[in-house]
Amino acid sequence: MSTPIRILLVDDQHLIRLGFRLVLEAEPDLEVVGEASDGVEAVREAARLTPDIVLMDVRMPHLDGIAATERIVAAHPSARILILTTFDLDEYAFAALRAGASGFLLKDAQGSELVAAVRAVHRGDAALAPRVTRRLVELVSGLPTEPAAPDALATLTDREHEVFLAIARGQTNAEIAESLFLSESTVKTHVGRVLQKLAARDRVHAVILAHRWRLAGPDAAS
Known part of the structure; x- marks a missing residue:
C-alpha cells in the first residue's frame, strides 16, 4: 500500500x-x-x-x-x-x-x-x-507581456515545448497524455523537466509565464 x-x-x-x-x-x-x-x-x-x-x-x-x-x-x-x-x-x-x-x-x-x-x-x-479558472485566464491574459526568456525556452525540446503549451491551456497530465499519445508517467517526467528548465514554481506559475510571454491565448506568438 x-x-x-x-x-x-x-x-x-x-x-x-x-x-x-x-x-x-x-x-x-x-x-x-x-x-x-x-x-x-x-x-x-x-x-x-x-x-x-x-x-x-x-x-x-x-x-x-x-x-x-x-x-x-x-x-x-x-x-x-x-x-x-x-x-x-x-x-x-x-x-x-x-x-x-x-x-x-x-x-x-x-x-x-x-x-x-x-x-x-x-x-x-x-x-x-471552474469559474476561478476562467477568470484567472482572463486576468493573466490582460497582464502586460514580457520579452520571452530565450535562454530558458531554447533549452526545451520539441516535446517539452508541446507539453508547456498544453499546461498553458490548463490541461491535466491525463489530457496531455491523450492528446500527445504518451503515457501519463512520461508526461509527468516532461512536466517536471519543463518546470525545472523554466524555473517555474508549479503549473500555475507556468501558465502565467506562457501568457506573459505571449505563448498562449489569443495573442500567442507563432
Missing part, C-alpha cells in the same frame, strides 16, 4: 475543520496529520509536520491565508497549498496563486470535489474551481 497523502487543515472555525477531516479521513489514501486555527499556527505546524498538502482558509485572525501561504512556500517549496474559501472574489484567487498556492476551491464544493482536488495537487496538477 502506498504512503497516504499527509494533510494539514487550516481554518479558524473548528466545525469546518471537523467536516473536512471527516470527508478526507474516509479515504484510505488520505491522512490528516494536523490542524491550525490561524495563519501563524499554520506556518508553525507546516514546519513541524512537513505535510504534503495544506488546506488553507483565506480569512483568519493574526495572519491571513495568503500571507501564510507565501511563508510556507518560501520555507518549504515542496509543500502544496490548496486554498479553500467562501469567497470567489478575483483578488483572493489571484493573490493566493501568486503567493504560491497550487489550487483554489470554494467551501461549497462537494466532498468528492475536495478529495479530487487534494489528489490532483499532490500528483502535480493544478486544482481550480
